[in-house]
Amino acid sequence: MMERAMYYGKGDVFAYKTYVKPLLGVRKIPESNFSGRNNIVFGLNAKVSVGGKDFLPSFTKGDNSLIVATDSMKNFIQRHLASYQGSTIEGFLSYTAKAFLEKYPQMETVKIIGEDLPFETVSASSSAGLTESDLVFKRSLNEASKSMIEMVRTEGGTMIANHSSSIIKLQLIKVRGNSFVGFVRDEYTTLPEDSNRPLFVYLNISWKYENVIDSYGENPSLYVASEQVRDIAAFVFHETETPSIQNLIYLIGCRILERFPQLIEVMFESQNHTWDTVVDHSPDTLSKVYTEPRPPYGFQVFSVLREDLDKDKADENSLKSTPQGS
Structure with missing residues (x-):
């Protein structure tokens, strides 16, 4: 029934x-x-x-x-x-x-x-x-x-x-150091590849605790503040040569789980609102003029799990233990 x-x-x-x-x-x-x-x-x-x-x-x-x-x-x-x-x-x-x-x-x-x-x-x-x-x-x-x-x-x-718990309506622009290349190209493709683009993302980030009582703030050392999640997202965005939004949110999620072992999952709803170029000056200057993109936007939904972080650490340890030249 x-x-x-x-x-x-x-x-x-x-x-x-x-x-x-x-x-x-x-x-x-x-x-x-x-x-x-x-x-x-x-x-x-x-x-x-x-x-x-x-x-x-x-x-x-x-x-x-x-x-x-x-x-x-x-x-x-x-x-x-x-x-x-x-x-x-x-x-x-x-x-x-x-x-x-x-x-x-x-x-x-x-x-x-x-x-x-x-x-x-x-x-x-x-x-x-x-x-x-x-x-x-x-x-x-x-x-x-x-x-x-x-x-x-x-x-x-x-x-x-x-x-x-979530942080919503977070908007971050990184003016350079972002690429988007190597995607499927066929008769429907009009988007050019770009090895150094600005990237403007909208982010809603949610997280779950292993023990829900930790979210109440009664033990503040186990509470994850939305301000800290916001700062991690901006920090990772700054230090990462971003090949895609998909990879960016994965890395942000892994960092959040690394900093807060009391969490079991980090969930993302992201949107791409990267500006369209109006005036592109000579290669000798970084200055450009942009406008808002056309209305259709790309979006991504993804969850980063504790097991993802554990697997990445295991792979990293495996590479470190592999003899040079093997």
């Missing part, structure tokens, strides 16, 4: 809290200067969906006796932010999902997605000169973190069915 899709919920639940517990004590890595979040402004846009067989009559018979209004879900999320004592979106989503299942027995599954609404510091004056204001912040329209948790009811209580 085919399994039925059946859930409902509320989207665009905006919630802000000031002076959330700071995130301190994250493990430092070579690719990033990130050391923590002050969490003076903590904001998110949440989307919750709930499911369970007891909701079927509301669809088939119009019986709303077990329906929790989506407006109530909005209030539930916002008010639980007030009582949340942690320091991460992942921890808040888990806290709230469990509270939903404890409050409403007709709910069998709860899935909550939370997108960070980041605010950045601005400058302020002090006796020592310019410093960062602890009162005024500006809304950031740059990349943001995004998290998801899906919790289900069990006979013994609740369990995590799925989870992920």
Whole structure:
């Protein structure tokens, strides 16, 4: 028998809290200067969906006796932010999902997605000169973190069915040192090969922990911050002679797994938005003029697994142990 899709919920639940517990004590890595979040402004846009067989009559018979209004879900999320004592979106989503299942027995599954609404510091004056204001912040329209948790009811209580942490809307341009050659050429090919092109990529990067509790930030040394993942992506992009976006995201994924052994998978959704050349000056100068590319864009979806990193290390050790000239 085919399994039925059946859930409902509320989207665009905006919630802000000031002076959330700071995130301190994250493990430092070579690719990033990130050391923590002050969490003076903590904001998110949440989307919750709930499911369970007891909701079927509301669809088939119009019986709303077990329906929790989506407006109530909005209030539930916002008010639980007030009582949340942690320091991460992942921890808040888990806290709230469990509270939903404890409050409403007709709910069998709860899935909550939370997108960070980041605010950045601005400058302020002090006796020592310019410093960062602890009162005024500006809304950031740059990349943001995004998290998801899906919790289900069990006979013994609740369990995590799925989870992920992400950074979304990351856009990186590398102006040279990128190539794209050797691809299939046939009667449909109009793209020229390019041994030194600019490369403009859009990246959504997600990661999963071996132990989901590590994502809550209760032990900050095991928490992977989206800011660190962002910095690793930029660092690897800078140091790599990039033959393709496919290879770039693989190398980024391997570096993330190398830095954070508590992760088991890194997932990518990437897009190629490399600019079209308008004016190409003489070979004696690096200066060129570009414009936005035509609307069709290429994209890639790929997961880098812990076993990929282990295999690469094994291959590298095998090459080192092979006698010269063999």
